[in-house]
Amino acid sequence: QSALTQPASVSGSPGQSITISCTGTSSDVGNYNLVSWYQQHPGKAPKLMIYEVIKRPSGVSSRFSGSKSGTTASLTISGLQADDEADYFCCSYAAYNTLIFGGGTKLTVL
Amino acid sequence: EVQLVESGGGLVKPGGSVRLSCAASGITFSDLWMNWVRQAPGKGLEWVGRIKSETDGGTTDYAAPVKGRFTISRDDSKNTLYLQLNSLKTEDTALYYCSTDIPMTGGTNFAYWGQGTLVTVSS
Numbered sequence A: 001q002s003a004l005t006q007p008a009s010v011s012g013s014p015g016q017s018i019t020i021s022c023t024g025t026s027s028d029v030g031n032y033n034l035v036s037w038y039q040q041h042p043g044k045a046p047k048l049m050i051y052e053v054i055k056r057p058s059g060v061s062s063r064f065s066g067s068k069s070g071t072t073a074s075l076t077i078s079g080l081q082a083d084d085e086a087d088y089f090c091c092s093y094a095a096y097n098t099l100i101f102g103g104g105t106k107l108t109v110l
Numbered sequence B: 001e002v003q004l005v006e007s008g009g010g011l012v013k014p015g016g017s018v019r020l021s022c023a024a025s026g027i028t029f030s031d032l033w034m035n036w037v038r039q040a041p042g043k044g045l046e047w048v049g050r051i052k053s054e055t056d057g058g059t060t061d062y063a064a065p066v067k068g069r070f071t072i073s074r075d076d077s078k079n080t081l082y083l084q085l086n087s088l089k090t091e092d093t094a095l096y097y098c099s100t101d102i103p104m105t106g107g108t109n110f111a112y113w114g115q116g117t118l119v120t121v122s123s
Helices: none
Strands: A009-012 A018-023 A035-040 A047-050 A064-069 A072-077 A086-094 A098-101 A105-109 B003-007 B010-012 B018-025 B034-039 B045-051 B060-062 B070-075 B080-085 B094-100 B117-121
Touching: A009 A018, A018 A086, A018 A105, A035 A064, A047 A064, A072 A086, A086 B045, A098 B045, B003 B094, B018 B034, B018 B094, B018 B117, B034 B070, B034 B080, B045 B070, B045 B080, B060 B070, B080 B094
Parallel strands: A009 A105, B010 B117
Antiparallel strands: A018 A072, A035 A047, A035 A086, A064 A072, A086 A098, A086 A105, B003 B018, B018 B080, B034 B045, B034 B094, B045 B060, B070 B080, B094 B117
């Protein structure tokens, strides 16, 4: 099973909004509302930012939001801040009780 | 506060074996569905496998690249998760994290993470 497809990199200026896409298939993203998003700073463990497509865990800023259309999920970060610069990974529940990650997107805050 | 602490990593020869452990505290371990996720140096995240709580059957699921070589188990009396890695390949070199989800969300997210333990497969 191939990894979900994410852009290798995105960038934005402080205060702007950016969106990271995560494209799968009808066997994963398209068939389940079970997409999650993770932020990872260098040398640190990943941090859960969004789960079940749109839900934010306690403590995660409302600047982070998720959505899904068909086989593509998206993470939007509004009001970009310097500390948002990190790698972002999507993940989806898939067939046969497995989970699959995207390849990751490096966000640069200009 | 939930804490997950992995241990057991190191340098292993191709074809060799190693057992990783993940000690949990600050949470009712026996209720948890536990996962292993790995990250090769400079690469992305890869789900390795999962074990359900004993209450939910204690069954395991694995990613295709490790199925038949890796085994996940748990000892609820010790609040500890294990990952037995056999027939290791150089491509198994990675930082191995244990992780669990937000309670009662069906094991489909990774809310709590350890710091990881590094397994290096090399001759």
